[in-house]
Amino acid sequence: MKNYENVVIFDHPLIRHKIAILRDERTSMKEFRELVEEITTLMTYESLKEGVPTTEVEVKTPLETCTQRIVKDNAIVIVPILRAGLGMVNGIHVLFPSAKVGHIGMYRNEETLEPCEYYCKLPQGIEDKLVLLVDPMLATGGSACDAINLLKRHGCKHIKFMAIIGAPEGVSKVAEAHPDVDIYVSTLDRCLNENGYILPGLGDAGDRLFGTK
Ligand code: PRP
Ligand code: URA
Numbered sequence: 001m002k003n004y005e006n007v008v009i010f011d012h013p014l015i016r017h018k019i020a021i022l023r024d025e026r027t028s029m030k031e032f033r034e035l036v037e038e039i040t041t042l043m044t045y046e047s048l049k050e051g052v053p054t055t056e057v058e059v060k061t062p063l064e065t066c067t068q069r070i071v072k073d074n075a076i077v078i079v080p081i082l083r084a085g086l087g088m089v090n091g092i093h094v095l096f097p098s099a100k101v102g103h104i105g106m107y108r109n110e111e112t113l114e115p116c117e118y119y120c121k122l123p124q125g126i127e128d129k130l131v132l133l134v135d136p137m138l139a140t141g142g143s144a145c146d147a148i149n150l151l152k153r154h155g156c157k158h159i160k161f162m163a164i165i166g167a168p169e170g171v172s173k174v175a176e177a178h179p180d181v182d183i184y185v186s187t188l189d190r191c192l193n194e195n196g197y198i199l200p201g202l203g204d205a206g207d208r209l210f211g212t213k
Contacts, residue, residue, distance in 0.1 A: 004171075009166075010042075019165070022035045022039070039164055040134065041092070046184070052130060053072040054071055074098065076131075077122075077130070079151065081134070082104065084205035085136070088135075089134070103122075105117065115147075122154055126156055127156055133148065135162075136163060138165070144161055145174055148178050159178075159180075160182045160183075161178075161181055163183075163186075164185075164186045164205075165198055166185035166189065166198075171185060171188065
């Protein structure tokens with residue numbers, strides 16, 4: 001895969017360790033859900049190193065008053081792509097408990113692999129926020145591209161997209177279609193199979209999170 005300025009692939013031993021357990025077919029639904037949350041928290045920490053709206057406040061310590069920089073109130077909106085993105089929301093809420101949540105519902109047509117949008121509900125004022133769009137799987141990139149297009153149609157200007165596992169085809173597609181969006185992927189897998197599943201991947205993230213298979 002080409003190097004893209006707007007793509008960060010985390011190569012962190014702790015995240016790799018957790019993803020190894022996530023991939024394992026023997027990992028239970030409960031453990032899977034917990035791991036997705038933990039990985040998301042680690043990814044959020046890394047991906048917010050830059051571009052977070054901050055403000056200065058005065059803080060009085062027991063010794064003196066100092067000026068400190070804090071994250072602006074309500075600066076961040078979390079937007080999961082349903083269903084599997086839902087599994088990542090708590091991992092961000094741990095860090096930003098009052099972040100509002102928008103929802104974009106998309107499923108892939110099993111034959112064409114094209115995304116179909118079936119739901120969209122976004123918080124008012126989202127256009128001025130930093131939007132953290134989340135989905136554990138970035139396969140062909142169709143769902144992420146469409147979700148970003150939808151956010152842009154709603155006026156969003158500052159979008160970061162986080163996926164736990166990415167396929168090279170999908171990462172390239174989103175990076176090229178949306179050079180203004182920061183893309184964070186925990187690990188880059190080999191390729192897609194003939195059904196559009198990521199190899200080695202982890203199977204169907206939604207089914208593993210919600211026990212639907
Ligand atoms: C999965 C996944 C992504 C999408 C990725 O969702 O959570 O949204 O596929 O594939 P793409 O990059 O090729 O678009 P799915 O369509 O299986 O829906 P679900 O989350 O409801 O199971
Ligand atoms: N969606 C998933 O849940 N898994 C894949 O491997 C590809 C798309």
